[in-house]
Amino acid sequence: MTSTHFTIAYWCVLIAAVLPIVCAGLAKYGAVGTPRREGGFDNSDPRGWLARQTDWRARANAAQANGFESLPFFIGAVVIAHQLGAPQTQLDILAFVYIVLRLVYVMMYVAGLPSLRTLVWTLAFAVNVGILFVGYR
Template identity: 65%
Template sequence: MDQSFTLAYWCVLIAALLPMVCAYIAKGGGGIGRTREQGGFDNNDPRGWLLRQTGLPARANAAQANSFEGLPFFIGAVIIAHQLGAAQHWLDLLALAYVLLRALYIALYVADRATLRSLTWAAGMAVNVAILFLGYR
């Protein structure tokens, strides 16, 4: 079995970083640059501050939570597919598709496009299931 760091593994790293992008959007959209007294981001109570947000910051925070929730299944699917000797070309393509769908999902969540967001989430889940079963014989 090839022991190189595959594109699918790089996609795991990117997927793990996507929640941080959401956090930046949530905090930036809600008050970075303003003092706590002005309602700006409160690093002394970040979770409490985020819970009080509405609109874009709240949606970005929800996208962050969902990104963390989906991450274990994606990581597991990629590892299992590698261990089962899945065709690397297909594994890389599906992993890349998953990351692109997750990025689109975040953009749609932040833009408040609920129906398209849900369809994109479902497509990402289908791709993740496909990754899991890619090495099945």
């Protein structure tokens, strides 16, 4: 009987899935509980409210969207790497680096640093490609 366990790479998938939700919370930070008439968060029209935001709130919302957009490739890459029998340590390290880069990406996005943000996005994408091929023989 084989024993399986939840790898670090799988934990990274969970973190990557939660990260866009954290970005949404960041976009709403300080506006929840504030009356709508004073510009507070409108839970009856959350997408409309987020679409009307500017500055760091709008960027946090954009980071949320990008997080959801990048998620399928990351999940697929991790699953494919596992199926190909990738060396677990290498896969775990790459997945962890991807998560760190995505966290830095969110920080650069919210801070309004587009050139650095693009560089970090590119690095994260390259790491994700590395994850996909780490088990290739």
